[in-house]
Amino acid sequence: MRRALTALAATTSLAVALSACGGDDTSGSNDQASNPEDVSGELTFWDTSDATNEAPAFKELIKRFEGEYPDVDVTLQSVPFAEAQNKFKTAAEADEGAPDILRAEVAWVPEFASLGYLYALDGTAALEDADDFFETPMSSNEFDGKTYGVPQVTDSLALLYNKQLFEKAGINEPPTTWDEVASAADQLEKVGADGIYLNPAGYFLLPFMYGEGGDLVDTDAQEIVVNSDANVAGVSTAVELIENGAAPKPPANDAYASMMTSFTEGKVGMIINGPWEVANIGNAADFGGLDNLGIAPVPGGSEAAGAPVGGHNYVVYSGMDESKADAALAFVQFMSSAESQAFLAEELGLLPTRTSAYEIDSVASNPVVSAFKPVVDAAVARPWIPEGGQFFAPLDQMAVETMVQGAAPKAALDKVATTYKSDVVPDYSTN
Amino acid sequence: MSALRTSLSRHWYAWAMVVPVTLVLGVLVLYPLVRGVYISFTDLDESNQRTEICTKTLGGDETCEPNPDRYTFIGLDNYVNIVTGDEFWLLFTNTLVWTVSCVTFHFVIGMGLAVLLNREIRGRSIYRMLLIVPWAVPAFVSAFAWKFMFNEQNGLFNAALTAIGLEPVSWFADRWTSMLTAILTNVWLGVPFMMIALLGGLQSISNDLYEAAELDGAGAWQRFRNVTLPGLQPVSMTVVLLGTIWTFNMFPIIYLVTDGQPAGQTEILVTGAFKAAFEGIRDYSEAAAYGVLILSMLVVFASIYRRVLRRQGEVW
Numbered sequence: 001m002r003r004a005l006t007a008l009a010a011t012t013s014l015a016v017a018l019s020a021c022g023g024d025d026t027s028g029s030n031d032q033a034s035n036p037e038d039v040s041g042e043l044t045f046w047d048t049s050d051a052t053n054e055a056p057a058f059k060e061l062i063k064r065f066e067g068e069y070p071d072v073d074v075t076l077q078s079v080p081f082a083e084a085q086n087k088f089k090t091a092a093e094a095d096e097g098a099p100d101i102l103r104a105e106v107a108w109v110p111e112f113a114s115l116g117y118l119y120a121l122d123g124t125a126a127l128e129d130a131d132d133f134f135e136t137p138m139s140s141n142e143f144d145g146k147t148y149g150v151p152q153v154t155d156s157l158a159l160l161y162n163k164q165l166f167e168k169a170g171i172n173e174p175p176t177t178w179d180e181v182a183s184a185a186d187q188l189e190k191v192g193a194d195g196i197y198l199n200p201a202g203y204f205l206l207p208f209m210y211g212e213g214g215d216l217v218d219t220d221a222q223e224i225v226v227n228s229d230a231n232v233a234g235v236s237t238a239v240e241l242i243e244n245g246a247a248p249k250p251p252a253n254d255a256y257a258s259m260m261t262s263f264t265e266g267k268v269g270m271i272i273n274g275p276w277e278v279a280n281i282g283n284a285a286d287f288g289g290l291d292n293l294g295i296a297p298v299p300g301g302s303e304a305a306g307a308p309v310g311g312h313n314y315v316v317y318s319g320m321d322e323s324k325a326d327a328a329l330a331f332v333q334f335m336s337s338a339e340s341q342a343f344l345a346e347e348l349g350l351l352p353t354r355t356s357a358y359e360i361d362s363v364a365s366n367p368v369v370s371a372f373k374p375v376v377d378a379a380v381a382r383p384w385i386p387e388g389g390q391f392f393a394p395l396d397q398m399a400v401e402t403m404v405q406g407a408a409p410k411a412a413l414d415k416v417a418t419t420y421k422s423d424v425v426p427d428y429s430t431n
Numbered sequence: 432m433s434a435l436r437t438s439l440s441r442h443w444y445a446w447a448m449v450v451p452v453t454l455v456l457g458v459l460v461l462y463p464l465v466r467g468v469y470i471s472f473t474d475l476d477e478s479n480q481r482t483e484i485c486t487k488t489l490g491g492d493e494t495c496e497p498n499p500d501r502y503t504f505i506g507l508d509n510y511v512n513i514v515t516g517d518e519f520w521l522l523f524t525n526t527l528v529w530t531v532s533c534v535t536f537h538f539v540i541g542m543g544l545a546v547l548l549n550r551e552i553r554g555r556s557i558y559r560m561l562l563i564v565p566w567a568v569p570a571f572v573s574a575f576a577w578k579f580m581f582n583e584q585n586g587l588f589n590a591a592l593t594a595i596g597l598e599p600v601s602w603f604a605d606r607w608t609s610m611l612t613a614i615l616t617n618v619w620l621g622v623p624f625m626m627i628a629l630l631g632g633l634q635s636i637s638n639d640l641y642e643a644a645e646l647d648g649a650g651a652w653q654r655f656r657n658v659t660l661p662g663l664q665p666v667s668m669t670v671v672l673l674g675t676i677w678t679f680n681m682f683p684i685i686y687l688v689t690d691g692q693p694a695g696q697t698e699i700l701v702t703g704a705f706k707a708a709f710e711g712i713r714d715y716s717e718a719a720a721y722g723v724l725i726l727s728m729l730v731v732f733a734s735i736y737r738r739v740l741r742r743q744g745e746v747w
Binding site: 086089090093114115116119120121122123124126144146249251252253254258261262316318322325328329393397398400401404405423 | 477478481484485486487488489490491578582583584585601602603604605609689690692693694695709710713714
């Protein structure tokens with residue numbers, strides 16, 4: 001009996017404590033913290049950058065932040081990029097284990113926002129300098145008239161090449177069209193290297209589609225255009241590069257990793273990839289450092305040359321306790337400041353998202369940043385709709401079917417259009 | 432009524448003992464099962480599950496509106512869509528190929544090793560221990576190890592093929608070679624269990640039977656055929672049933688080794704259900720319908736299996 005009473009007492013006091021927590025007023029979070037030392041709280045941050053090559057720089061930034069805000073404790077958890085979207089949704093839905101702050105890929109933000117998983121940041125300190133940010137990365141944070149994130153980095157795909165191999169093969173200028181890629185590949189073959197490694201994945205096929213003037217969907221006309229003639233032509237170009245031997249036949253499984261291994265070991269002269277791999281390539285033992293890395297805009301097709309806008313934003317999970325609002329805002333503001341972005345540019349070659357960051361000397365003189373800047377300026381915006389993150393699973397399947405298994409591009413793209421219609425954007429019309 | 436009362440008053444302690452178990456089973460098994468079946472008759476997915484959609488501004492207010500497209504009861508639509516679609520039949524065929532080949536190899540190899548290890552040989556205990564290793568290693572570790580060995584560019588198998596002058600194989604580019612990689616991995620993983628179970632069965636067969644058979648002039652094959660196999664029947668029936676159910680629902684190997692490649696052609700039913708539930712647009716109702724279908728198939732299989740055993744005079 002006594003034990004039961006103790007248990008009862010414990011439960012009651014726990015309940016009282018819990019209700020006290022729940023009833024905690026949130027009035028304190030509205031006024032901006034003026035003194036960094038008054039801000040306190042424990043934050044978890046899901047970092048989706050590469051855990052070995054990129055995360056150390058983010059950890060260093062966090063250390064600096066904690067130096068400035070001594071009572072805020074930030075825990076960085078590295079979550080593999082490929083799993084983060086699902087993992088966050090699972091955690092947010094269960095309201096358990098989700099981080100306070102997440103580094104979300106640009107296409108994820110409208111999706112998470114539409115599901116109610118994010119805090120809108122309008123009117124907060126995090127968006128104080130909203131005008132300083134580039135328009136396209138910023139626009140990826142908007143959903144239904146509200147802004148849900150702050151751009152961290154922007155990126156796009158570019159043609160990365162091995163300068164030594166190019167020199168050995170006697171190629172003076174990086175190719176600007178896919179035809180030139182094919183002839184460069186012929187020359188590279190003579191010095192024992194493969195031409196270009198094409199990753200059979202949807203995102204990496206976008207430059208081929210944009211090159212012919214294609215796109216996935218037309219959001220204005222509410223139309224699915226993924227199986228347009230332009231896209232068929234674009235995908236056919238990629239398939240032909242493989243069939244002609246300009247590109248080695250990629251595996252269906254783990255092609256991305258194989259692509260990076262081949263490139264860093266100097267077995268292939270060119271790849272299509274983004275600034276997020278620059279640190280990895282520079283650190284690779286057999287590559288010869290960043291001096292050996294050439295960066296050029298993606299080759300063009302018959303219409304244009306274009307690569308998709310990518311990048312990442314800081315977003316705040318809507319299940320976070322409001323009492324931590326000040327700490328979270330201070331963290332987002334610190335991490336997206338021009339100085340922090342300049343630091344990331346210097347350390348990792350990642351591209352800042354705000355104008356003032358490019359005025360800092362270390363950014364202005366950074367060769368990787370200046371090589372990628374025109375690429376990003378010319379990048380093609382993607383449709384920022386909640387379904388934007390769902391376009392790629394069917395597209396990846398199409399990429400494997402056409403580039404690995406040799407299926408006809410037209411039929412494979414028609415299948416993607418059918419899946420978009422039935423699963424992704426049912427309200428859109430098909431052509 | 433009075434009978435119930437007598438039973439209650441006389442056996443109240445028995446009822447009291449049963450209550451916790453019933454409650455636990457109800458919470459852990461019955462409720463999720465009923466809920467899963469119910470969900471399979473709705474169009475529930477991640478976007479329509481909420482009663483209201485809330486927009487919260489950090490440090491500001493929260494506005495909530497009732498969700499206009501809340502999920503509804505749609506009857507058998509999920510099942511009709513699944514069974515009439517192509518994907519289900521691809522997954523179903525894959526699951527059959529996967530289960531039948533894995534269980535067959537498990538059983539045959541496990542039996543062979545058990546018979547080998549059941550006789551006096553030098554270093555028997557070391558062999559036994561080594562053969563259990565695959566079982567002791569966490570499944571995801573072995574899955575990744577095998578996946579790396581099948582890597583088309585840097586893997587062990589293609590290096591070996593090239594070394595003896597053969598063409599390297601694009602393992603994951605074809606449905607059946609890709610399936611083969613997963614089956615080989617799972618065979619390696621599953622043999623120890625079969626071997627241990629059958630070894631136990633072998634040791635329960637009395638040596639007198641073998642001696643008597645030998646006296647009657649039975650050869651090795653005849654002894655195996657007429658003493659070992661019948662003696663192992665009770666054990667093998669159970670392990671084959673268990674193995675079938677486990678393999679049918681074996682998620683990690685397919686997911687980690689082939690990841691459904693090429694282009695989803697090596698997906699089995701459980702990985703398909705997982706993809707429906709947790710990837711892309713999270714379609715919980717479709718995944719639940721897959722779950723109910725998988726459960727029904729296994730129930731049908733188990734009851735047929737049981738009936739066949741009973742006809743053979745096995746008490747089970």
